Amino acid sequence: MNKSFDDLLKKLATVEKKKVSVAVAQDSEVLLAVKAAKERNIADSILVGDADEIKKVADEIGMSLDGYEIIDVKDKIEAARTAVKLVSDGKADMYMKGLLDTKDFLRSVLDKEVGLRTGRPLSHVGVFEMEGVDHLLFLTDVAFVPYPTLEDKANIIRNTVEICEACGVENPKVAPLAAVEVVNPKMPETIEADELTKMNERGEIERCIVDGPLSLDLATVPEAAEHKGATGRKIVGDADVLLFPDIHAGNILYKGLVHFAKVKNGNLITGTAAPVILTSRSDSSEVKVYSLALGALVADSLKKNK
Amino acid sequence: MNKSFDDLLKKLATVEKKKVSVAVAQDSEVLLAVKAAKERNIADSILVGDADEIKKVADEIGMSLDGYEIIDVKDKIEAARTAVKLVSDGKADMYMKGLLDTKDFLRSVLDKEVGLRTGRPLSHVGVFEMEGVDHLLFLTDVAFVPYPTLEDKANIIRNTVEICEACGVENPKVAPLAAVEVVNPKMPETIEADELTKMNERGEIERCIVDGPLSLDLATVPEAAEHKGATGRKIVGDADVLLFPDIHAGNILYKGLVHFAKVKNGNLITGTAAPVILTSRSDSSEVKVYSLALGALVADSLKKNK
Numbered sequence: 001m002n003k004s005f006d007d008l009l010k011k012l013a014t015v016e017k018k019k020v021s022v023a024v025a026q027d028s029e030v031l032l033a034v035k036a037a038k039e040r041n042i043a044d045s046i047l048v049g050d051a052d053e054i055k056k057v058a059d060e061i062g063m064s065l066d067g068y069e070i071i072d073v074k075d076k077i078e079a080a081r082t083a084v085k086l087v088s089d090g091k092a093d094m095y096m097k098g099l100l101d102t103k104d105f106l107r108s109v110l111d112k113e114v115g116l117r118t119g120r121p122l123s124h125v126g127v128f129e130m131e132g133v134d135h136l137l138f139l140t141d142v143a144f145v146p147y148p149t150l151e152d153k154a155n156i157i158r159n160t161v162e163i164c165e166a167c168g169v170e171n172p173k174v175a176p177l178a179a180v181e182v183v184n185p186k187m188p189e190t191i192e193a194d195e196l197t198k199m200n201e202r203g204e205i206e207r208c209i210v211d212g213p214l215s216l217d218l219a220t221v222p223e224a225a226e227h228k229g230a231t232g233r234k235i236v237g238d239a240d241v242l243l244f245p246d247i248h249a250g251n252i253l254y255k256g257l258v259h260f261a262k263v264k265n266g267n268l269i270t271g272t273a274a275p276v277i278l279t280s281r282s283d284s285s286e287v288k289v290y291s292l293a294l295g296a297l298v299a300d301s302l303k304k305n306k
Numbered sequence: 307m308n309k310s311f312d313d314l315l316k317k318l319a320t321v322e323k324k325k326v327s328v329a330v331a332q333d334s335e336v337l338l339a340v341k342a343a344k345e346r347n348i349a350d351s352i353l354v355g356d357a358d359e360i361k362k363v364a365d366e367i368g369m370s371l372d373g374y375e376i377i378d379v380k381d382k383i384e385a386a387r388t389a390v391k392l393v394s395d396g397k398a399d400m401y402m403k404g405l406l407d408t409k410d411f412l413r414s415v416l417d418k419e420v421g422l423r424t425g426r427p428l429s430h431v432g433v434f435e436m437e438g439v440d441h442l443l444f445l446t447d448v449a450f451v452p453y454p455t456l457e458d459k460a461n462i463i464r465n466t467v468e469i470c471e472a473c474g475v476e477n478p479k480v481a482p483l484a485a486v487e488v489v490n491p492k493m494p495e496t497i498e499a500d501e502l503t504k505m506n507e508r509g510e511i512e513r514c515i516v517d518g519p520l521s522l523d524l525a526t527v528p529e530a531a532e533h534k535g536a537t538g539r540k541i542v543g544d545a546d547v548l549l550f551p552d553i554h555a556g557n558i559l560y561k562g563l564v565h566f567a568k569v570k571n572g573n574l575i576t577g578t579a580a581p582v583i584l585t586s587r588s589d590s591s592e593v594k595v596y597s598l599a600l601g602a603l604v605a606d607s608l609k610k611n612k
Contacts (some may be wrong), residue, residue, distance in 0.1 A: 130566060215564055253558050
């Protein structure tokens with residue numbers, strides 16, 4: 001089992017090196033991230049975008065472009081289509097956003113001709129290594145699906161289980177979170193959490209163990225689970241996946257942990273034919289590098305399962 | 307301005323000592339909390355409940371009952387009514403839950419004859435001193451109001467402003483939180499956050515500065531607010547009050563901070579004629595003591611404003 005980003009990087013060192021295709025690469029923070037990924041043997045890159053601009057930005061940050069493939073496409077929308085096609089054609093293993101609007105980037109991901117559609121809805125997963133938790137935590141969905149329906153939640157779990165498996169976490173424990181750990185007919189989130197648990201028991205959500213509703217402490221703190229005398233539960237403070245009732249609950253906790261707990265984290269868009277890395281301006285370069293590492297592991301896992 | 311629980315305890319040392327009335331006091335953790343509160347000069351107590359049981363439990367934990375007023379009422383419901391009446395009659399300053407169901411305890415709080423109704427709805431506030439934030443944070447509502455309406459949220463803010471003021475925080479900055487910091491017509495939480503901001507501008511919510519919607523980082527992390535270039539905002543990482551869109555978002559963040567950040571915290575029920583302390587089994591004794599300290603400060607403030 002892999003319990004830290006160091007473990008993931010070690011695992012990554014044992015597999016074939018992956019390649020990331022960057023859409024509109026003329027962005028200093030994105031170039032710094034792919035540079036760090038190259039230096040740390042996480043992934044090589046193909047930089048698609050305005051070649052002159054890419055060189056200018058690389059100069060500004062003192063980065064040598066030796067060993068980087070650069071494809072000159074000035075128009076941003078076209079650059080994204082070119083970059084994502086490299087991935088769907090198998091010439092690159094994962095796809096990363098550069099200096100273009102998220103909306104335009106996602107449009108290229110979902111493009112029917114050259115995109116990375118699978119038929120499953122997309123979702124977001126944040127992978128956390130956190131002081132006080134002895135294994136990786138997979139938080140979903142904190143950024144992409146605003147108000148998931150029951151069916152959305154089932155698909156988000158399926159998407160996330162793939163990421164867990166790529167990280168070496170087999171049969172992950174999935175906790176649909178709420179404010180309380182019992183079904184309350186006045187709280188639809190608790191009813192859906194219970195329904196997801198039953199869908200899992202009936203085999204409709206596979207390769208994982210779902211147990212909800214759970215409060216965050218019962219899901220992640222073994223002592224709290226014991227103190228409250230949680231009996232007959234499948235998750236006792238040892239959840240791998242935290243499934244949020246909606247984007248507000250997820251995003252607020254995500255930001256709280258990033259800023260006030262001791263964490264390392266990386267993020268991926270899932271439900272796609274290849275890993276998609278959509279980091280935000282406010283992410284540190286460490287987050288971007290860990291996201292690329294996650295992408296490389298997931299790409300490797302997808303290749304093996306083909 | 308008071309920026310830590312130590313500051314609050316210092317302030318408390320300068321005011322008349324307060325008295326807490328405990329409903330059904332035969333509980334070891336509650337007795338330990340009132341003992342610590344007495345020793346630290348935070349509050350004296352009146353213990354209402356089964357006197358034999360109270361003595362038995364006190365014996366078990368090696369606690370002397372010298373200096374405690376004990377009122378013998380065996381029946382739990384009657385004990386709660388007796389205990390809350392001491393507060394509404396002015397014989398005690400605040401009211402604390404002991405060994406009875408939350409439902410029965412709250413029924414005594416809301417009792418039309420002897421309870422502590424004000425006409426305003428009740429809400430919960432968690433007060434946090436947190437590493438990385440240079441002032442106290444007031445989290446609401448993480449435990450009491452499941453799905454606050456716009457009007458509920460306005461009242462929750464009004465309740466919380468009173469607690470801020472009692473803690474020496476004048477004109478607190480109130481951040482209605484969401485996953486995003488802009489109004490999104492597809493996210494009702496952001497529309498309500500904007501509406502609360504306008505109600506504040508129109509003077510319908512007073513003695514505070516409301517600015518929402520805000521994401522947690524823009525509300526609490528000045529560097530994040532600067533990095534994202536938040537202009538024209540009234541809150542730039544310096545919020546005092548975090549208002550949650552619903553109980554799930556609030557409770558999940560509350561538990562996350564308690565377990566994974568470095569915090570000290572205490573909790574109160576607000577909107578009552580006197581402070582009400584309803585701690586839960588999973589709260590540490592430190593949390594219970596800080597809750598009593600908050601209660602004493604609020605009781606003092608209410609007395610002065612009468």
